[in-house]
Amino acid sequence: xxxxxxxxxxxxxxxxxxxxxxxxxxxxxxxxxxxxxxxxxxxxxxxxxxxxxxxxxxxxxxxxxxxxxxxxxxxxxxxxxxxxxxxxxx
Amino acid sequence: xxxxxxxxxxxxxxxxxxxxxxxxxxxxxxxxxxxxxxxxxxxxxxxxxxxxxxxxxxxxxxxxxxxxxxxxxxxxxxxxxxxxxxxxxxxxxxxxxxxxxxxxxxxxxxxxxxxxxxxxxxxxxxxxxxxxxxxxxxxxxxxxxxx
Numbered sequence: 661x662x663x664x665x666x667x668x669x670x671x672x673x674x675x676x677x678x679x680x681x682x683x684x685x686x687x688x689x690x691x692x693x694x695x696x697x698x699x700x701x702x703x704x705x706x707x708x709x710x711x712x713x714x715x716x717x718x719x720x721x722x723x724x725x726x727x728x729x730x731x732x733x734x735x736x737x738x739x740x741x742x743x744x745x746x747x748x749x750x
Numbered sequence: 751x752x753x754x755x756x757x758x759x760x761x762x763x764x765x766x767x768x769x770x771x772x773x774x775x776x777x778x779x780x781x782x783x784x785x786x787x788x789x790x791x792x793x794x795x796x797x798x799x800x801x802x803x804x805x806x807x808x809x810x811x812x813x814x815x816x817x818x819x820x821x822x823x824x825x826x827x828x829x830x831x832x833x834x835x836x837x838x839x840x841x842x843x844x845x846x847x848x849x850x851x852x853x854x855x856x857x858x859x860x861x862x863x864x865x866x867x868x869x870x871x872x873x874x875x876x877x878x879x880x881x882x883x884x885x886x887x888x889x890x891x892x893x894x895x896x897x
Contacts, residue, residue, distance in 0.1 A: 688789075690788065690789050690790045692790045693788045693789070693790055693796070694788075719790070738785035738787075738801060739785070741785065741786065741787050742781050742785055742786060745774075745777055745778065745781060745786055746778070746781055748774060749774055749775070749777075749778040
């Protein structure tokens with residue numbers, strides 16, 4: 661019993677020590693509402709903060725953000741969406 | 751349908767009642783106040799997500815939604831007005847431009863050089879009024895003498 665408990669504890673501690681993998685951020689822009697050119701130019705502006713990849717699905721343009729700068733991780737998705745909107749109008 | 755979650759309010763509205771430009775206009779106004787995201791649920795139904803830049807409670811989020819819909823209405827009225835006034839606006843501008851350019855031939859005929867000085871602006875004050883004043887003084891003296 662004790663051995664089993666020790667094993668379990670070791671596994672738990674190992675799991676805690678492993679650095680958490682940062683999940684990629686996915687944004688789906690509807691093609692009827694957002695313009696591909698505008699999204700591309702927004703990506704150019706934001707490329708220093710993360711790695712961007714573009715994919716086109718049926719009605720959506722999917723933007724995937726990886727290796728996001730830690731300092732902006734919480735707000736980058738919302739700020740990026742707002743910036744795309746800003747470019748849409750101007 | 752309204753959903754309030756994670757400092758975000760989501761609602762769907764029918765785009766048939768509003769022009770697309772009004773939606774973009776209203777969204778642009780709200781860029782400073784909130785994080786915006788749009789999605790097209792069906793052909794004419796748009797889902798709007800408004801996320802507060804600061805922590806907002808349910809009432810504040812609903813106020814934000816109300817303000818957004820008001821702004822949408824404001825832009826709709828503006829767009830409709832500009833559509834209705836388009837012809838008269840173009841007419842007024844064309845008239846203004848025409849009168850500003852004027853008719854070149856007429857202008858050439860009427861062109862007066864500054865050297866001509868038809869209003870006598872370039873004549874010095876002394877030349878223009880002193881002679882007259884001397885004459886008037888003389889005239890006054892004469893009239894006194896005769897009297």
